[in-house]
Amino acid sequence: MNIFIYAIVFWLAAWALNQYLVKQSYDVVMTRVVNVFVPLLFGVTLLVLWEGATRGFEIPKILLPPPSMIWERITNSLPILWVDFKQTFLHAVLIGYVIGCGSGFIVALLIDRSPFLKRGLLPLGNFVAALPIIGVAPIMVMWFGFDWQSKAAVVIIMTFFPMLVNTVQGLATSGHMERDLMRTYASSWGQTLLKLRLPCAMPFIFNALKINSTLAMIGAIVAEFFGTPTVGMGFRISTEVGRLNVDMVWAEIAVAALAGSTFYGIIALIEKNVTFWHPSQRV
Amino acid sequence: MMGKNGKLIPILTVLAVIVAIWYVCVVWLNAPFEYDQAQRNDIELTFGEMVSNTMAQKRPVLPAVHQVFEEIWNTTVLKKVTSKRSLIYHAWITLSVTLLGFVMGGILGILLSVGIVHNKAMDKSVMPWVITSQTIPILAIAPMIIVVLNAIGFSGLIPKAFIATYLSFFPIVVGMVKGLRSPDQAQLDLMRTYNASKSQLFWKLRWPSSMPYLFTSLKVAVAAALVGAIVAELPTGAVAGLGARMLAGSYYGQTIQIWSALFVAAIVAAGLVIIVGILHNYVLGRMGQLDGQGTREADA
Known part of the structure; x- marks a missing residue:
């Protein structure tokens, strides 16, 4: 019980500190530091509360292990985690993501040349993007077998439509004036595309890339619930839940979370450098 | 969204193309099973028979659209709502x-x-x-x-x-x-x-x-x-x-x-x-x- 009270005290102190920090005014560098520090402190507080609650109330480890125990499990079973990571992330997610986004992009470029197709495919693409596509997972497992190929296929289907819809929308954003200017330069379709319309479409394309990074992880992990060789993050999660090795499950989740956020972060970083001109990127 | 003028025809066209591609895939993906069956039973399959067979398999690799809708019809309208198969x-x-x-x-x-x-x-x-x-x-x-x-x-x-x-x-x-x-x-x-x-x-x-x-x-x-x-x-x-x-x-x-x-x-x-x-x-x-x-x- 005592430990939990300490955790609560820590939380209150951290909250007060955060309240104080955001009320001050800073120069540019300090603002950045504070912007990173405040959410970080909040995250640490959550972990402390978690640890305090599980130890203080003596919650059974099967229900919710404390973070320290999960960390111990992570450091102890690095080889297994690495093998699962390789199977799920490096194979299924990355390959599926690249093919899915790439084909979505290319199809969008093809559609863009035909207004008829654009009017027909865009509403359908929007519709499909709202569907529970994850449901094709059992079918893909049946078609492509238990290994990572079937998971990559699920990821391809899930990432294709957001990319298609966003790219088509993005290509339509360049204004008439700008396009007319390109015409007066006698630029070809390809030149207009490369120098005007693709740069204009970049915010939309990166939006799709970001959405897809999450979708790809979800797709690959859930597809593993439908059948895998005895390796992979989704497989490990579903089997260890059955054996009530909850700390191992949380270790996998931590790895998945880390991989997911890093993946997202890298794309956000590239976006920042590519679309530096966009209002949302200027501070 | 669907009712807007000038969108309906393109959407229907694209849908029709998708359904057509679907049926081609049905024949293509289910054909190996049919040929396999025919070989085992020593029957010569004409192309037409093969095509119609691929659309009526019990466990097809890819079911035809009408099979799916038939199944939906069977398990919604023809089944009692309380049934576990509904x-x-x-x-x-x-x-x-x-x-x-x-x-x-x-x-x-x-x-x-x-x-x-x-x-x-x-x-x-x-x-x-x-x-x-x-x-x-x-x-x-x-x-x-x-x-x-x-x-x-x-x-x-x-x-x-x-x-x-x-x-x-x-x-x-x-x-x-x-x-x-x-x-x-x-x-x-x-x-x-x-x-x-x-x-x-x-x-x-x-x-x-x-x-x-x-x-x-x-x-x-x-x-x-x-x-x-x-x-x-x-x-x-x-x-x-x-x-x-x-x-x-x-x-x-x-x-x-x-x-x-x-x-x-x-x-x-x-x-x-x-x-x-x-x-x-x-x-x-x-x-x-x-x-x-x-x-x-x-x-x-």
């Missing part, structure tokens, strides 16, 4: 989880966004984690949450609804934060000159102007809630619901069953999005905002 029964279970999760996610999302807009510390500390929470493949935790909550004694709808909640609150937070901040400085200043209190400012300016954003994000959220509900049904061991139908179908190689569950899930998703869309039009129509600036901004 798709309406399973769809209802999934739908109730979806709606419960959607409502909880909606309330959570709106509360969080109100807090974020009114408290700077919350904005700085919670918002990055809300975004991070979505980069985590949360569906991975689904089996975990279900098993743990079952162990404490929660079973039935609630654990599954939590997963639907988790997926649906995010778009609402993001949309509502944007919406509650959408009134511009001139409007805020006007409210100040009226000596409006904080709650008046909220109910008379911020809340109404966030409506277009709210409904746009509700459309995304309801679709996400359905995905959450379907995935949440997987780890419970194929008991009931559309997700369970898919899992059971994949265990026993019943492709037609998987596809029919998938189609029904798609129909449910479309229905939910359309209902939210109708509410959207109704509310904004009553507020006199239909096709106004707000709608377009939020949709962009």
